[in-house]
Amino acid sequence: MRQAAIILHLWKATIIQAMEYRVSFVFAIIANFFDFVFGLLQYLIFFTAAKSIAGWDSDQMLVLYGVFMLVFALHFILLYPNLVAMGEMVNSGNLDLLLTKPVNTQLMVSFRRISLEELGSIGTAVLLLCWQLYRGVIVAEPGNILLFGVSMISSLLLIYSVFLLLICLAVIMERLENMAQLLWSMFALCRYPVDIYPDRIRYAFFSFLPVAFIATVPATALLGRASAMTVWLGFAVSISAVAACSWLWRRTIRVYTSAGG
Amino acid sequence: MSEQQHEYAICTRALNREFTVRLKAEGLIASLRNFFAPASRTVNAVNDLELLIRPGDIVGFLGPNGAGKTTTLKMLSGLLVPTSGSIEVLGYTPFNRDHAFLKSISLVMGQKQNLWWDLPPIETFAIHRRIYGLSDSEYNTRVKELIDMLEIADCLETQTRKLSLGQRMRCELAVSLLHQPQILFLDEPTIGLDILMQKKIREFLLDYHRRFKPTILLTSHYMDDVAALAQRVIVIDHGNKVFDGHLSDLTQKLHPEKIMSIVLNNGEFECKLADGCRLIHREGLHYRFLVNRSRVPEMAAKLYATGNIADLTIEDPPLEDLIGQLFTSGRQKPE
Numbered sequence: 138m139r140q141a142a143i144i145l146h147l148w149k150a151t152i153i154q155a156m157e158y159r160v161s162f163v164f165a166i167i168a169n170f171f172d173f174v175f176g177l178l179q180y181l182i183f184f185t186a187a188k189s190i191a192g193w194d195s196d197q198m199l200v201l202y203g204v205f206m207l208v209f210a211l212h213f214i215l216l217y218p219n220l221v222a223m224g225e226m227v228n229s230g231n232l233d234l235l236l237t238k239p240v241n242t243q244l245m246v247s248f249r250r251i252s253l254e255e256l257g258s259i260g261t262a263v264l265l266l267c268w269q270l271y272r273g274v275i276v277a278e279p280g281n282i283l284l285f286g287v288s289m290i291s292s293l294l295l296i297y298s299v300f301l302l303l304i305c306l307a308v309i310m311e312r313l314e315n316m317a318q319l320l321w322s323m324f325a326l327c328r329y330p331v332d333i334y335p336d337r338i339r340y341a342f343f344s345f346l347p348v349a350f351i352a353t354v355p356a357t358a359l360l361g362r363a364s365a366m367t368v369w370l371g372f373a374v375s376i377s378a379v380a381a382c383s384w385l386w387r388r389t390i391r392v393y394t395s396a397g398g
Numbered sequence: 399m400s401e402q403q404h405e406y407a408i409c410t411r412a413l414n415r416e417f418t419v420r421l422k423a424e425g426l427i428a429s430l431r432n433f434f435a436p437a438s439r440t441v442n443a444v445n446d447l448e449l450l451i452r453p454g455d456i457v458g459f460l461g462p463n464g465a466g467k468t469t470t471l472k473m474l475s476g477l478l479v480p481t482s483g484s485i486e487v488l489g490y491t492p493f494n495r496d497h498a499f500l501k502s503i504s505l506v507m508g509q510k511q512n513l514w515w516d517l518p519p520i521e522t523f524a525i526h527r528r529i530y531g532l533s534d535s536e537y538n539t540r541v542k543e544l545i546d547m548l549e550i551a552d553c554l555e556t557q558t559r560k561l562s563l564g565q566r567m568r569c570e571l572a573v574s575l576l577h578q579p580q581i582l583f584l585d586e587p588t589i590g591l592d593i594l595m596q597k598k599i600r601e602f603l604l605d606y607h608r609r610f611k612p613t614i615l616l617t618s619h620y621m622d623d624v625a626a627l628a629q630r631v632i633v634i635d636h637g638n639k640v641f642d643g644h645l646s647d648l649t650q651k652l653h654p655e656k657i658m659s660i661v662l663n664n665g666e667f668e669c670k671l672a673d674g675c676r677l678i679h680r681e682g683l684h685y686r687f688l689v690n691r692s693r694v695p696e697m698a699a700k701l702y703a704t705g706n707i708a709d710l711t712i713e714d715p716p717l718e719d720l721i722g723q724l725f726t727s728g729r730q731k732p733e
Contacts, residue, residue: 143528150525154516157557234512237475237505238529239497391479391493394417395472 140241148251151218155253165254169213173206173258176328177265191332196274198330199265201356205328206262208292208352210255212320216300218250220317223307232308233395243386246304247297266359276361284358284368291368292351294375299323301382305389327351343367347374404489407581407613408451408474413483415444415469415637443469445637446483453580456607456614458628458645462725466637467617471583474615475505488580501530504579508586511566512573513558519569520554523576530577537576544572548602564595571599575606584616588623600626621717635725645717652720655688660701661709673697683708 155162180202184195193201223246226232235249236242269275303316331342331349342349350371357363421437422429444466451457461467472478473485476492476499485492490499513522527537545551548568553561561569567587575582584603588596600623607614607627618624624631624645631648633641641648655676660667662683669677674690675697689697694712701707 139528139531143525146525146528150514150517150521153521154514157516229510230507231510233472233477233507234505234510236477236495237500237503239500240529390495393477395477 140244143240144244144248147245147249151250152253162254166257169210169255170257170261173261176206177202191330193330193332196269196272197356197360200269200274200359201330201352202328203262203265203269204289204356204359205324205352206258207266208289208296208327208355209324210258210262211293212296212300212324213255214252214259215248216297217317217320218252219247220300220303220320222250223304224316227307227311230395232393236390236393242390243301243383246386247301269359275359278361280365281358281361281363284363284365285355287372288350288355288358288363288368291371291375292355294379295347295350295371296320298375298378298382301379301386305382305385308389308393311394323348323351327353330356347371347378350374404453404486406450406486407453407455407488408449408615409486410447410449410474411484413444413447413449413470413473413485414442414481415466415473415478416481417441417443442637444473444480444634447634447637447639449632449639451613451615453613454611455630456616456628458624458631459615459617459634460624460631460721461617461634464636465634467634468585469637470634471505471585471615471617475503475583476500477505501577502580503583504574504577504581505583506571506574506585506587508567508589511558511570513566513570515559516557518555518557519550519561519573522558522569522573523554526573526576532577540576540578541572544575547605548572564591564598567591567595567599568602571602578610579612581613581615584614584618586618587616588618588620596620596622603627621721625717633721633724640724648724649714649717649720650691652723653715655690655715656694657686657713657715658689658694658697659684659686659709659711659713660707661685663706663708665706667701673700 177199180198181195183190184198188194190198223232226235226246232246235245238245266275270277299320303319307316326342326346326348331339331353334342339349354363354367354371358368417440418438419441420432421439422432447466447470449470459467459470469478473480474487474492476495479493488499488502490496490502492499512526513519514525523537523541532540545554548571550565550568550572553565553569558566558569571587587603588599591599603614604627606612614627616623616627628645630643631641631645632639633648657678658675662685664683667685669675669685669687674693676688677685678688679686698710698712701710
């Protein structure tokens with residue numbers, strides 16, 4: 138509870154800080170909204186030439202896009218600013234000061250900053266999903282909702298474990314620029330259903346590089362097409378990934394050499 | 399464990415810390431070779447360091463750049479894990495990073511900051527209040543005390559980025575002391591500050607120590623900081639301890655002479671080696687000369703007896719010179 142209170146207070150400070158640069162703040166919200174709209178147009182253009190892609194029609198694809206944007210925006214709000222700040226903290230040595238505080242350092246490096254610029258995207262993604270629910274594309278049965286909830290948690294945990302892995306690499310290598318780029322490359326793979334890829338790649342996306350669990354599986358849960366076993370497998374994979382990365386973080390701060398001195 | 403009074407606030411035995419440093423030769427070919435087969439060597443930043451510091455002591459930690467001062471401070475504050483040896487700080491092993499231990503220490507680094515750049519310091523104070531779990535009354539009392547002692551009332555509600563370096567450093571000290579640490583690690587706290595601000599910070603630290611008696615371990619390149627604050631100095635060079643004792647002992651051992659300055663009313667003064675006196679500067683009636691410490695009282699009495707002395711001062715050689723001498727005179731140990 139104490140850690141949560143500290144993080145809430147840090148979020149408050151970040152929001153106050155963001156308000157210092159009002160024009161930049163408002164501009165970022167508008168830019169992100171247009172990014173959402175252009176992404177949506179891209180999907181619609183595909184379906185002027187084809188009725189379905191790898192078994193996904195345009196309505197189902199919009200559900201996938203809604204889920205993808207929801208996950209992406211949550212990552213952008215909660216994790217991205219911390220990823221950017223981490224590179225600077227390692228290079229400047231300010232990580233030293235954080236590590237001498239009586240706090241859960243993993244939580245602090247993960248969630249000390251928040252960015253509200255993608256709030257608009259969350260709103261539009263939820264609106265898109267509600268619209269698809271209203272049109273009957275989303276199958277709102279309790280079993281599906283449960284599988285969707287579990288698969289969304291798995292999705293966020295998987296993204297968090299990749300984030301934590303990058304944070305650890307930044308500390309170990311003392312300099313790791315464009316960390317966000319690596320994360321975003323992973324997101325680029327999640328933007329479309331894994332069914333569009335050949336069998337071997339699809340297998341890899343369910344196993345070694347489990348990007349299928351980030352958007353495709355939650356979307357299939359909403360569409361009533363998910364296998365419960367796949368969803369729970371994804372949950373197990375994501376919990377294991379977070380546990381492994383937490384262990385790595387604890388090892389990382391023991392081998393941390395600090396800047397200078 | 400933390401409540402227990404320990405004989406030593408800081409105790410290290412045979413403390414070592416090694417770093418692996420990548421070697422890079424000059425030129426493109428060497429860089430390419432290094433890219434595929436990186437060469438490295440091991441550097442001993444701290445060697446068999448033995449430290450025993452009692453609670454409430456102020457100790458100056460001196461050494462040239464790269465001597466291992468900051469590395470030692472980082473090991474003592476739990477940031478770095480030693481390669482070998484043992485450390486106990488207030489009975490804790492620092493690198494285990496117990497929250498009770500971290501609540502008992504504070505690390506102030508002159509070149510790094512706790513303050514949020516775009517927010518007023520009072521917001522950072524509020525964050526630290528949460529981090530250290532201070533009650534309303536503790537927080538209010540301590541903030542008021544620190545504001546008064548550091549004279550920072552007028553900068554608390556201005557964004558940090560708009561504060562002067564001196565104001566920032568005073569706020570930085572305030573935020574680092576909010577939880578009233580038992581041990582304060584100060585790494586170059588006055589770096590970059592002008593002389594007046596350095597003096598202000600020193601006075602504050604002395605006042606704070608008088609009131610709350612924390613153990614202070616201070617590194618500084620400004621010898622005035624060390625001379626004003628530390629009762630004891632530890633000098634390290636290339637990771638090895640080369641002196642541990644009172645500043646006066648260091649001065650006496652390195653420089654067995656004092657500097658005497660006189661201004662005569664008229665006439666001339668003859669500085670004789672036979673009297674233990676060595677002239678270093680003369681300008682008109684103003685003379686500066688070195689006198690063997692044991693002969694200073696005798697020499698002063700002799701000079702006053704002439705009735706020709708307008709002014710007489712006796713001082714130690716500047717600490718900077720002494721420390722410089724310590725590191726350049728073949729790295730020999732004074733003890």
